[in-house]
Every structure is written in C-alpha cells, then in structure tokens.
Amino acid sequence: MATLSPIRSEQIDAGAAAILQTLHEAGHQALLAGGCVRDLLLGKRPTDWDIASDAEPPRVRELFPRTYAIGERFGIIRVVTELGEYEVARFRREGSYSDGRHPDIVEFTDAEEDARRRDLTINALFYDPIAGEVVDFVDGRYDLVAQIVRAVGDPETRLRDDRLRVLRTIRFAARLDWQIETATWKAACALAPSADTVSAERVHEELTRILTEGGAATGAQLLMDSGLMAVLLPEVAALEGVPQPPEYHPEGDVWVHVKRMLFELDRATEATPELAWAVLLHDVGKPGTFSESDRIRFNGHDARGAEMVDAIGYRLRMSNARRERIRELTAQHMRFRNVRQMRESKLKRFLRSPLFPELLELHRIDCVGSHGALDLYEFCRDRLETMADDPEGLVPPRLLSGVDLIEMGYATGPRFRRMLNWVEDAQLEGRIHSFEEARAEIQKHFPDEGERG
Secondary structure (H helix, E strand, O other), rough: OOOOOOHHHHHOOOOHHHHHHHHHHOOOOEEEEHHHHHHHHOOOOOOOEEEEEEOHHHHHHHHHEEEEEEEEEEHHEEEEOOEEEEEEOOEEEOOOOOOOOOOEEEOOOOHHHHHHHEEEEEHEEEEEEEOOEEEOOOOOOHHHHHHOOOOOHHHHHHHHOOOOHHHHHHHHHHHHHHOOOOOHHHHHHHHHHHHOOOOOOHHHHHHHHHHHOOOOHHHHHHHHHHHHHHHHOOOHHHHOOOOOOOOOOOOOHHHHEEEEHHHHOOOOOOOOHHHHHHHHHHHOOHHHHHHEEEEEEEEOOHHHHHHHHHHHHEOOOOOOOOHHHHHHHHHHHHHHHHHHOOOOHHHHHHHHOOOHHHHHHHHHHHHHOOOOOHHHHHHHHOOOOHHOHHHHHHOOOOOHHHHHHHHOOOOOHHHHHHHHHHHHHHOOOOOOOOOHHHHHHHHHHHHHHOOOO
16 A cells, blocks of 8 residues: 655745746636646656646637646647746547547547546546645546556547556556556456557557566566567567576576566666667567577577567667667677687777677676676676776777878779778787887788788
C-alpha cells in the first residue's frame, strides 16, 4: 500500500501556476490534469504540467499573447511563457475510435466527462490549486494507494479505443512496479493481436519508454506474457526457450539472459535509449544460428543479429542514427572476447572508437546477466585509465600525409589508405615516433611502390 503526499502550492511549477491563476481570474475553471497530479500525490517531481479547463481555444488565445494550436479539434492550445511551454486542453468527451487511434467525435464538456474518457484511473486525476483539493471522479486515489493500474470504465472498451493504451498500461505497471487490475490485464491480452494496427512510430516511442523509464525487465516480461512481444517484436519472442551453454550461461535460456540484462540496465547510471534497445536485441541472432556439437554454439549470431536489428529498426521507423547505432552495438558486442590477444594497434583503435563507451557498458551488462566474470571489462577499463594521461597514445599525431607519399614518388591510389594505416599502426605500437622514421619504414616495407629516397 502507498501513502499519498499532500500537494503544496510551492510544489507546483511557477509557469503552470501562473496560467492557472490567469484562467481562474478570467472566470474559468482550470485544473492540473493527469500525470502531474499522479506524480505529486506519489511524492515525485512531475516532468510535464498539463492543464485542463472549460475555456474555449479562442478564449485561451485571447488571454495569453503567445500561443499555438497543437490539436485544435481536441481543444488543445500550447501556451508559451518565459518559464516554458504548457498545454491547455478544453474538457472533452470522445466518441468511438473507428481507426483504433482517433476518436470519431469530440465534444467539449465538463471535468467529470473529461476524466471518464482518459485511459487509466491514476492518469485521470485533477487538482484544483485555488481550492487546494484533488478532484477525483474515477477512484484514482484508491488505485494509487492500492498500487493498482486500472483502466477507466470498461477495460476492453477503453483499451480498444486506442490500441496504444495496452502498451501504456504495461509501461505504467512496469515503471511503478504495480499490479495490473485483473479485468484490465485480460483486456490487454485479448487486444494484443490487434496491436499491429498502431503506427510504427508510436510503438517505437512507447517501447523505448518501457525500456528507459524504469522496470525494463518487468515491462519486457509483461509484453511477453500478454502476447504483445510476439506481435510487435517476434524476433525477441523467439528467444524464449532457446537453450545456452551452461558453462557460459548458467542463468538459463536466451530470454532469461536478456531479462537479467534488462534488470541490470535499470541500475546503469547513463543508459541511452540506444543502449537499452541493444540490451533487448543484441542476441536476436541466436535462434537462427543455434547448433550443438561439442557444446551449444551460436556461431555468427552477432552478424546475423545486426542484420535483424537493421530490419527491426526500419520496421519501427527508427531514425537512421538510432538504427545504425543499435546495429553496430549488436554487431560488435562479441569483440571483447579477443581483447587480450589483439595487437596493440587494433586494441587502441577499438578503445578509441566513438561507440566504445556504450559498447563497454553493454559488455558489462552482458557479463552481469550471465557468468558474472568482468575480467575483460576491467582489462579495458585499466588500459583506458593507463592512457588517460597520454591522449596521443590512442590518437597519435599524423606523421605522414598523402602529400608526403606523393613527394616520395608514390602514385596516388587506394593503397595510400593502406600505407597511412600502416604508419599509424606502427605509431600505436610504439615502433616509430618521427617523420624521418615513418619515411624510412614506408620505403622499407613498400619498396616496389615508390622511389627510394
């Protein structure tokens, strides 16, 4: 059971409070709405401050000098102030959702009807700062105390109206670590097969929030149990039941491993959305590369997985930058097994790559989620710390350029890159340190490709 916190005026965002006061002085009802009220009652600092009012959109634009409409049909106006931007929405009721996303009819109404069209009881609370009281038409406070995630009204009707609400229900249950009310859970499972009608962009955004807002392992298991994972990410659903070699993965099958990693992800201090997605997807290549001889093996699952991540990213309409980063994290996550045997130049190139900080954290989480051995992680950390005082050790100044090679008598061509990389390798390994040494070594190792000096 949870204890609700009293809401104090000093907790309310100054910009939101000013808008509420202006609307009230103009004779309108104006209330804090939704998530910010929920968070205040739970003793948390809200990140968004939404306002619901009986003021019509033209009236809101009249009262505030800087506004723009973001949903005129829904009566939503964004008010711009020196303290930030805030949504002011007209109380409304909504008709059925023929397309599973947009209401067919929107009618302006009062606060009670507005509350009853919202998705979850804990998101349908209002707060009247003038009266200093919570306005609750749907027993949302009861569910906050009981730590229950419940749909407003009839669960199947409420979740069917907008299929994304099924994902939102899981997100809040995972983030808060609360139970989903039985009828709401049954409705979510029943509607899971129709989740593929939700736009890819909205699915991607909601899944990202499930992975990054806390409770990622719980959220992922709820996706699996509800049937949503099989619909939205069948590549991940396929991980369940795939055995792994116990000497490396004593924790169990691939899905158990991924869940353990997601649990550790919640403890990571600087987890990016790309890292979170990589944790979920890094082993999707295992089912298709499973083989068993002397032991269970997944040869090439990193490369196979990278191809699958690319397809998933396209399907979910991820940005190119995000898709490519998750793909590379997946493609390279097995490189750590060879770091002790790498030539010094290859190791240093690996350590200095822009991807390396996220890749190293993925490796750490991978180890914690399986055998627990962090020796290769510590090896890389130690090498980075050793070279911290000598940045040129990782990125040495260039000793030779293409112009220098031309002056030495070499003809331009693709081999220039090979020759310059050879020089840098020699620098990284400490074999050459000056222009003269670089010139001499190039002439020695590439004698037939240019004139001797």
